[in-house]
Amino acid sequence: MQFQGTDQYVATDDLKMAVNAAIALQRPLLIKGEPGTGKTLLAEQVAEALGKPLLAWHIKSTTKAQQGLYEYDAVSRLRDSQLGADGVEDVSNYIKKGKLWEAFAADEQVVLLIDEIDKADIEFPNDLLQELDRMEFFVYETGETVRAAKRPIVIITSNNEKELPDAFLRRCFFHYINFPDAQTMMKIVDVHFPDIKQELVSEALEIFFDLRKVPGLKKKPSTSELIDWLKLLLADDIPDDVLRNRDTKKAIPPLYGALVKNEADVQLLERLAFMNRRER
Structure with missing residues (x-):
């Protein structure tokens, strides 16, 4: 499984090598470069070239790492219990799956884009270390462990707005997209x-x-x-x-x-x- 670019995306030899190295190592590919150099588009084109579904998690300044795993809506459950609604006893009805959960639970390998990771709080990358490394996480509300059925191809983009932690960088394969000549x-x-x-x-x-x-x-x-x-x-x-x-x-x-x-x-x-x- 090799990425060789697409008709819609001009990839340099160095970039193609970086994508294929990250896939071979089964490590996240961290892509940096000037805004507008095609970092986000790369994930879309990798998915298209390899025939994989794309899951995109676009990061904002308010995004928390937990949202990528799941969110538990305790308020809705409490309200429904007061109203006597059906299904309150099943806590899974109040859990919203995040993009990592969707990627881990997919029947086939997917391309997971974590876009503009540097927009979030400085602790955001550290909070995802274990999940991206082990490709699993624990759901406390249900007592289950979610493991990746097929390890996703993870592409992470950054505009260098913040320095990323060393522990996070060690777990990634890094490539900087130089501005095209x-x-x-x-x-x-x-x-x-x-x-x-x-x-x-x-x-x-x-x-x-x-x-x-x-x-x-x-x-x-x-x-x-x-x-x-x-x-x-x-x-x-x-x-x-x-x-x-x-x-x-x-x-x-x-x-x-x-x-x-x-x-x-x-x-x-x-x-x-x-x-x-x-x-x-």
């Missing part, structure tokens, strides 16, 4: 826009990478933002010579709102353009 980016664009004019792509990529090189930029445009920008350029039927012969006195490229995401960066680009005009 121009050649790889061209392949990614071809996947999304197979019929796009290469002249337009060439000019757009030059502007895009020049923008990323601007010193002091708070938010560099990402791959997903480049795709959005190209989609707008095509929708507005902007000819490639508009990009090639663009007025350098203008601060920012056409339809810049797809690339530049805050007013500080807009003001920075305007200042740079003003200085460029002064020098001329």
Whole structure:
């Protein structure tokens, strides 16, 4: 069982090697990289390429590790007991299974995505150490132990908002997705826009990478933002010579709102353009 990428996802040799190594070692694959470099999409494409179901657990700042296992609704049980409802004696009626329980209980091997783990509290990864290591956990309310019927392929993403604990890192296979170079980016664009004019792509990529090189930029445009920008350029039927012969006195490229995401960066680009005009 080898991941070799898909028609919709351009995976580098290093990334394919990392996915296959994590599967062989039966360890979670921890993926880091800039936002917009395809970390979440990777899990979807691994599931599609290997013909496995995908279970996605998207982490928020309020998410607790216990929610990935199960949640016991004691309040509802108490209310139902006061109302004399049927089934109150069966505590399992008030247990909501989490994504890890679903993955462990699945009849076939699944791909489990734990997305943006660094959004949660710092203790969140530590609270999942034993469950991800042993692939089992104990349900105190029912007295049962839930074990993985088929060990899931676990892919964990992080945007580096918080440092992850060493004990957690030791249990993972790690890969950092480097930002694509121009050649790889061209392949990614071809996947999304197979019929796009290469002249337009060439000019757009030059502007895009020049923008990323601007010193002091708070938010560099990402791959997903480049795709959005190209989609707008095509929708507005902007000819490639508009990009090639663009007025350098203008601060920012056409339809810049797809690339530049805050007013500080807009003001920075305007200042740079003003200085460029002064020098001329």
